[in-house]
Amino acid sequence: MNRALLLGLCAALLLPISAGAQAPAATPTTTTVPEEKGPPKQEVVSAGTLPEDLLGRWLVIGWIAMKGGDTGKTTTALWDVTKEDQQIVFREYFRGLPPQINEKVVEANAGDNIWRPTPDDIAEIARTWDSLPEHDPKLATQRNELYGKDGFDRDFKSEAQTKDSIWAARQSGSFRRSAAPSVKSITVLGAMEAKDGGYAGNYTAATIAAAPFPIPIKLEGKFQMYRVAGPSEPARPGFWSSLFSGCGRK
Numbered sequence: 001m002n003r004a005l006l007l008g009l010c011a012a013l014l015l016p017i018s019a020g021a022q023a024p025a026a027t028p029t030t031t032t033v034p035e036e037k038g039p040p041k042q043e044v045v046s047a048g049t050l051p052e053d054l055l056g057r058w059l060v061i062g063w064i065a066m067k068g069g070d071t072g073k074t075t076t077a078l079w080d081v082t083k084e085d086q087q088i089v090f091r092e093y094f095r096g097l098p099p100q101i102n103e104k105v106v107e108a109n110a111g112d113n114i115w116r117p118t119p120d121d122i123a124e125i126a127r128t129w130d131s132l133p134e135h136d137p138k139l140a141t142q143r144n145e146l147y148g149k150d151g152f153d154r155d156f157k158s159e160a161q162t163k164d165s166i167w168a169a170r171q172s173g174s175f176r177r178s179a180a181p182s183v184k185s186i187t188v189l190g191a192m193e194a195k196d197g198g199y200a201g202n203y204t205a206a207t208i209a210a211a212p213f214p215i216p217i218k219l220e221g222k223f224q225m226y227r228v229a230g231p232s233e234p235a236r237p238g239f240w241s242s243l244f245s246g247c248g249r250k
Contacts, residue, residue, distance in 0.1 A: 070114045
């Protein structure tokens with residue numbers, strides 16, 4: 001998702017803690033190896049029976065409620081859902097939105113207003129998909145997990161945000177040094193219903209920050225997936241997607 005927004009929200013929440021924390025003792029200056037930049041290495045994991053109409057390109061929007069109603073923050077991400085060895089998997093497409101659309105999102109977030117894309121916005125993203133501006137999320141690695149209900153692990157079965165969902169996804173990322181104090185990122189989506197040609201449900205974003213000790217910061221809201229390209233008609237779940245459940249790929 002939009003790590004810049006999430007990092008900003010986390011930084012705001014950490015200010016009172018950082019202000020009261022004791023400054024760490026000075027440490028000797030050391031030479032560090034320059035960190036890599038650009039999209040992270042992604043690992044994909046899939047388990048359970050998943051709907052074939054997930055295949056395609058998606059705009060995934062998370063809404064973090066601030067005061068209820070249409071007041072809140074909007075996060076965005078682009079997903080590319082494919083089939084590998086008969087399993088449905090997804091990778092995040094680390095590109096920014098078209099400039100004119102990104103301006104709408106920034107303006108909405110500045111006023112704590114929920115942003116929703118129009119059909120014209122979706123069409124523009126589809127048209128410019130291959131030339132969208134590169135986006136650096138400051139992540140070193142990211143693990144993308146996608147589970148059908150019959151493949152849920154203990155956490156998905158017990159968490160209120162996911163236990164009743166059709167399918168669920170979890171993204172776990174490790175930040176690079178430049179994202180300090182944030183060290184890890186976890187995003188969980190629990191799809192509750194098919195809606196408007198995509199899926200909608202519960203959204204959870206958590207960031208673990210070291211300030212000066214590990215502090216988890218959790219944000220909850222709703223999400224919706226908007227199809228950018230790909231199959232539009234649901235297909236019957238494949239036999240192989242359940243037979244080879246639980247396999248991870250990179």
